[in-house]
Amino acid sequence: MAVDRPTTTSPEPVPPSGNGPIVIPDQAGDDSLLRQFGMEEHPQGGFHGLLEVIPTKADYILDLIRANSLWPLLSGLSCCAIEMMSTATSVNDIDRFGMFPFRASPRQADVLIVAGTLTTKMAGPLVRLWEQMPEPKWCVAMGTCTTSGGRFKRSYSVVQGVDRVMPVDVYVPGCPPRPEGLIYGMMKLHELVKQRRGQWSTFVDRGPQRTRWEGDVR
Amino acid sequence: MTKVDPETRIPDPIELDRVEEERLRAVAGLTPVRTRTGEYAGFDQVGIPDRPPQTEREREVYTLEEGEMLVNMGPQHPSTHGVMRLVVKVRGEIIVDIDPVLGYLHRGIEKLCENATYTTVLTYVDPMDYLATMNNEHAPAIAFEKLYGIQPPKRAEYNRALVVELERVSSHGLMMGFLALDMGGITPILYAFINRDEIVDLLSAISGQRMLFNFFRVGGVNFDTNDEFFSRLGTWRGKVLKNIEMNERLITDNEIFRSRTIDMGTLTGRDAISLGVTGPNLRASGVPFDVRKAQPYSIYNELEFDVITQTGGDSYARYLQRIAEIKQSIHLIDQIIDKMPHGPVQAQVPGIIRPKPGRAYAAIESPRGLYSVYAISDGGPNPYRFRMRDPSFISLQAMPKLMPGRLVADTMAIMASLDPVMGGVDK
Amino acid sequence: MEHLRRPRPAAHALGRRRALTTPVAAGALVRLLDERLGSDFRDLWTDEDTVEVQVESPRAHDLLRTLRDDPDLAFFMLADAAAVDYGVGERFEVVYHLYSWKHPGWLRVRARVDRADPRIPTITDLWEGAMFHEREMYDMMGIVFEGNRDLRRIYMSPDYRSFPQRRDFVLPDDAADSPAAGVNPLERPETWDLTRFNQAVGVTYPTSELRDDAPSGAVEDGASLADKSRRR
Numbered sequence: 001m002a003v004d005r006p007t008t009t010s011p012e013p014v015p016p017s018g019n020g021p022i023v024i025p026d027q028a029g030d031d032s033l034l035r036q037f038g039m040e041e042h043p044q045g046g047f048h049g050l051l052e053v054i055p056t057k058a059d060y061i062l063d064l065i066r067a068n069s070l071w072p073l074l075s076g077l078s079c080c081a082i083e084m085m086s087t088a089t090s091v092n093d094i095d096r097f098g099m100f101p102f103r104a105s106p107r108q109a110d111v112l113i114v115a116g117t118l119t120t121k122m123a124g125p126l127v128r129l130w131e132q133m134p135e136p137k138w139c140v141a142m143g144t145c146t147t148s149g150g151r152f153k154r155s156y157s158v159v160q161g162v163d164r165v166m167p168v169d170v171y172v173p174g175c176p177p178r179p180e181g182l183i184y185g186m187m188k189l190h191e192l193v194k195q196r197r198g199q200w201s202t203f204v205d206r207g208p209q210r211t212r213w214e215g216d217v218r
Numbered sequence: 219m220t221k222v223d224p225e226t227r228i229p230d231p232i233e234l235d236r237v238e239e240e241r242l243r244a245v246a247g248l249t250p251v252r253t254r255t256g257e258y259a260g261f262d263q264v265g266i267p268d269r270p271p272q273t274e275r276e277r278e279v280y281t282l283e284e285g286e287m288l289v290n291m292g293p294q295h296p297s298t299h300g301v302m303r304l305v306v307k308v309r310g311e312i313i314v315d316i317d318p319v320l321g322y323l324h325r326g327i328e329k330l331c332e333n334a335t336y337t338t339v340l341t342y343v344d345p346m347d348y349l350a351t352m353n354n355e356h357a358p359a360i361a362f363e364k365l366y367g368i369q370p371p372k373r374a375e376y377n378r379a380l381v382v383e384l385e386r387v388s389s390h391g392l393m394m395g396f397l398a399l400d401m402g403g404i405t406p407i408l409y410a411f412i413n414r415d416e417i418v419d420l421l422s423a424i425s426g427q428r429m430l431f432n433f434f435r436v437g438g439v440n441f442d443t444n445d446e447f448f449s450r451l452g453t454w455r456g457k458v459l460k461n462i463e464m465n466e467r468l469i470t471d472n473e474i475f476r477s478r479t480i481d482m483g484t485l486t487g488r489d490a491i492s493l494g495v496t497g498p499n500l501r502a503s504g505v506p507f508d509v510r511k512a513q514p515y516s517i518y519n520e521l522e523f524d525v526i527t528q529t530g531g532d533s534y535a536r537y538l539q540r541i542a543e544i545k546q547s548i549h550l551i552d553q554i555i556d557k558m559p560h561g562p563v564q565a566q567v568p569g570i571i572r573p574k575p576g577r578a579y580a581a582i583e584s585p586r587g588l589y590s591v592y593a594i595s596d597g598g599p600n601p602y603r604f605r606m607r608d609p610s611f612i613s614l615q616a617m618p619k620l621m622p623g624r625l626v627a628d629t630m631a632i633m634a635s636l637d638p639v640m641g642g643v644d645k
Numbered sequence: 646m647e648h649l650r651r652p653r654p655a656a657h658a659l660g661r662r663r664a665l666t667t668p669v670a671a672g673a674l675v676r677l678l679d680e681r682l683g684s685d686f687r688d689l690w691t692d693e694d695t696v697e698v699q700v701e702s703p704r705a706h707d708l709l710r711t712l713r714d715d716p717d718l719a720f721f722m723l724a725d726a727a728a729v730d731y732g733v734g735e736r737f738e739v740v741y742h743l744y745s746w747k748h749p750g751w752l753r754v755r756a757r758v759d760r761a762d763p764r765i766p767t768i769t770d771l772w773e774g775a776m777f778h779e780r781e782m783y784d785m786m787g788i789v790f791e792g793n794r795d796l797r798r799i800y801m802s803p804d805y806r807s808f809p810q811r812r813d814f815v816l817p818d819d820a821a822d823s824p825a826a827g828v829n830p831l832e833r834p835e836t837w838d839l840t841r842f843n844q845a846v847g848v849t850y851p852t853s854e855l856r857d858d859a860p861s862g863a864v865e866d867g868a869s870l871a872d873k874s875r876r877r
Contacts, residue, residue: 079348079641086414090415091415119325156809176430275794320800329810491721494772513749577753581725592725594729607727614777
């Protein structure tokens, strides 16, 4: 017999036992917005304003440690790199946030600040750098060229936004963003790090994309 | 094989060139080093390059003899010049040949400018040489004014020259910092960025932007300077020489710096002209060519300055040349402050200009060399062809001439002394 | 907006038509070129600070060699080598700019290159610095420089198949020029669905929630600037 089952099933409340996630039942999965976008089963769908896991004190301190010593990878491509260096030097100093060592090797870096225009020739090496970075890792798209192609919107060799090739956590707009703006972006990144909201684990790699329009002959 | 006589000392290969090394090995009775003819380093062996050679020069660079190795530096590496890839053929630690691979920052600016109005072009060209952005706008502005047949008012020309010279001070100061940084010294770059931040604060008071100013227009400049700006400029002027000297004191007489730059990357004047190197690199090799004196533009006819040259042509001479040019720029700024006239800063020019069909060529002296623009107009709102000649792009050709014989660690030091900026190299 | 309009005198009122920098002295160069090399080039033209010479592509190399080596001409420096595309049925042009101590102004040498078979002899034997110029011209326009030892792409990847700066290479979004013109729905107003703006979907916050300092009701309706300027 056909049982009329509801489209969303609220998970059974699990009694707190210390092992396994504690889910607060009256809100998680019950969201009309999630249903509308089909995101109930998305791994971050359950994060709608809420933490899936109540962290313990050790987790909290670990996240605090991670946030306060994010080591960026030296990935300055273009003009935004100069502003990134300006943020790193004496007047606006991100050493006070723990980000002094700009690591040259991706194996030792936490954050990839993509500063500068990403071109199609450079996209391959940059993605290789991203893949070489060990998790947990975060990506900051600095400047409008990495957010959306920026002032080179119609160019034949600029990737229109670095989120076409890698997951981005924080977008810092500006051309170039002021050092204060980049520091604000880093503060937002600290919030993400402390709340364990990174994009690296949820990225679906569809390969490099190009807008394909109907009738496009190129 | 005969026994090697302990009295025969074969010196370290770093001191020898290959002919001498072969001779000594033959004398000592050892087998010669190179028993095989060179093999092309294909994909299965090395990984670079991954296709058959397309040109003679490529075959020459990527053919390895015994004992040689290809080392790939970049496009991401700790040197701060931007994204450039150097494929270096080394034997041990000595560089034998070098192949720069460019294009990792090619943004297609020339093509974009063909679809932009003349004023918009002036904003597109900003991020080419991003350390001295006004120079990127100055040459197109002069070229478009030649096409349109007007000249900007005097105050505009003085404003232009003022910001260009301020950027020259900032850019040369940064070169000092980057040169020391590429050799491992981290303090001078901090001083250089303090200097740059002060200058950039001044410039952001004019145009609101720290780096990619939208300042020049066809027919003048967009914003004006006022008395408050000049009082801040005076304050800055009072302390800039001390800042520069504080930075200089760390490196100019430093024994490590001197031993790593003196007699490194020596470029003769004749080679420099043949390679197309211009700017401080050319003047450090002894050729007194400065576009501001050779083909005067803007108000440089009315300002008094000399063309400084150095003898030697090595990295140290290029470094000293830039310090001398900083001092000369400060002298120019003093004269500009004295002589700045009153008046309008922009000629009355329609928003979209349509110059008559024609061709114009304008060259200026940017901190990196001769920066020129060749513009063709067809009477419409967009330039028909807009071509920029960037000095860093051409100066990079000096590298395959300067590097062989040096150690791998000198690569970046020599490149930093040439001071390329990848935004301009790759357009 | 009268208080914002700055008085801007007209260009002619400034009294500065473009000052000619070298009107007289270039005559010597023109005469010299005419007598030494008159048979090599097709056309000679001079403007305020540039003397221009047009030449066919096979003769460009010899002309430049003479310009460089002749002691009276002495154009020792190659300032720029550029390529121009005049359209699909037209020609290419390779334009060289030269500088000499002895003559004021730049010398421009324009070499016509056939578009169907774009070949021109290389000048890397005269100036080594022309190598990157020629590689760039090959990469962007497809002009082949005969005799160049290293003619490969410099900006684009080695497997790139097109020549970007040609006139028939069209950037995306060039709606007017592209064969894909107007296929983007944003370029066709008839496809815009404006009915979706009829119902306000967004949530508007009353001002008191956003601003901590002002108490609610501080600005009554109709009194703020936005309210006054909105037509009712």
